[in-house]
Amino acid sequence: MQHSDPTQALTLGADLRALRRARGLTLADLADRLGRSVGWLSQVERDKSDPSITDLRHIAAALDVSISVFFGQTATPADEQGYIVRKGARRAIGSGVTGLVEELLSPDLTDDFEMVHSTFEPHSDPGETITRPTQEVGYLISGKLDLEIGDRRFTVHPGDSFRIRGEPHRWLNPYDEPAVAIWVIAPPVY
Numbered sequence: 001m002q003h004s005d006p007t008q009a010l011t012l013g014a015d016l017r018a019l020r021r022a023r024g025l026t027l028a029d030l031a032d033r034l035g036r037s038v039g040w041l042s043q044v045e046r047d048k049s050d051p052s053i054t055d056l057r058h059i060a061a062a063l064d065v066s067i068s069v070f071f072g073q074t075a076t077p078a079d080e081q082g083y084i085v086r087k088g089a090r091r092a093i094g095s096g097v098t099g100l101v102e103e104l105l106s107p108d109l110t111d112d113f114e115m116v117h118s119t120f121e122p123h124s125d126p127g128e129t130i131t132r133p134t135q136e137v138g139y140l141i142s143g144k145l146d147l148e149i150g151d152r153r154f155t156v157h158p159g160d161s162f163r164i165r166g167e168p169h170r171w172l173n174p175y176d177e178p179a180v181a182i183w184v185i186a187p188p189v190y
Contacts, residue, residue: 012047012070013044013045013047014045014108014109014110015069015109015110016045016059016070017110018108018109018110018111018187018188019063019065019069019188019190020045020063021187022109022187022188023063027041027042027045030059030062030063033062034055034058034062036055056070065190066093066094066190068092068093068094069190071091076089076107081107082107082108083107084107085104085105085106085107090105090117091103091104093116093190094116094118094190097126098124098126099120099121099123099124099125099126099173100120100121100124100171101118101121102116102117102118102119102190103116103117104116104117105117105182106188109188109190112186112187113184113185113186113187113188114184114186114188114189114190115182115183115184116182116183116184116185116190117180117181117182118138118180118182118183119179119180120145120171120173120179120180121173122175122177123173123174123175123176124172124173125172125174126170126171128170129148129168129170130168130169131166131167131169132166132189133166134164134166134185134186134187134189135163135165135166135185135186136163136164136165136183136184136185136186137162137163137164137183137184138156138162138163138164138181138182138183138184139159139160139161139181139182140156140157140158140159140161140179140180140181141158141180141181141182142158142177142178142179142180143158143173143175143178143179143180144157144175144177145172145173145179145181146171146173146174147162147169147170148168148169148170148171149162149167149168150167150168150169
């Protein structure tokens with residue numbers, strides 16, 4: 001099988017399968033949402049068929065993720081694939097919310113969780129509350145970050161950690177410096 005972009009093939013199918021499963025969707029469910037056959041989708045998940053950019057846009061929309069999650073895989077030495085993610089090889093992920101830069105620290109999305117490096121820019125506020133069926137734990141490395149979890153509001157400082165269990169939550173960085181956090185999210189959502 002020839003892939004037009006060899007870096008795209010590294011984890012695209014496995015990541016797609018993990019995202020589909022994390023949302024409780026069968027191959028038939030997702031294929032139906034896409035108006036495609038189960039066979040085609042199965043081939044994409046097994047890296048036997050290359051989806052077009054339009055296909056990837058439709059898949060991203062059906063899974064409620066940014067299309068960027070399917071790009072940016074960097075070629076990794078064979079002995080490191082699935083084990084090591086070098087700093088310069090992190091994949092940009094996330095929803096594209098202004099003021100938030102997210103990078104995948106996990107080698108791919110095939111585990112029961114994902115690990116994410118998040119940078120919250122100074123004076124950023126997404127303006128929305130998020131609720132998703134996940135369990136999340138975060139650890140603040142630097143800066144300060146305000147969190148609203150349910151009806152509670154907290155300010156976390158470097159070295160503090162927090163947990164969110166499927167509750168409505170929101171973050172804000174009203175401060176003059178970036179806040180950097182590491183998140184572990186289960187199941188993977190990006």
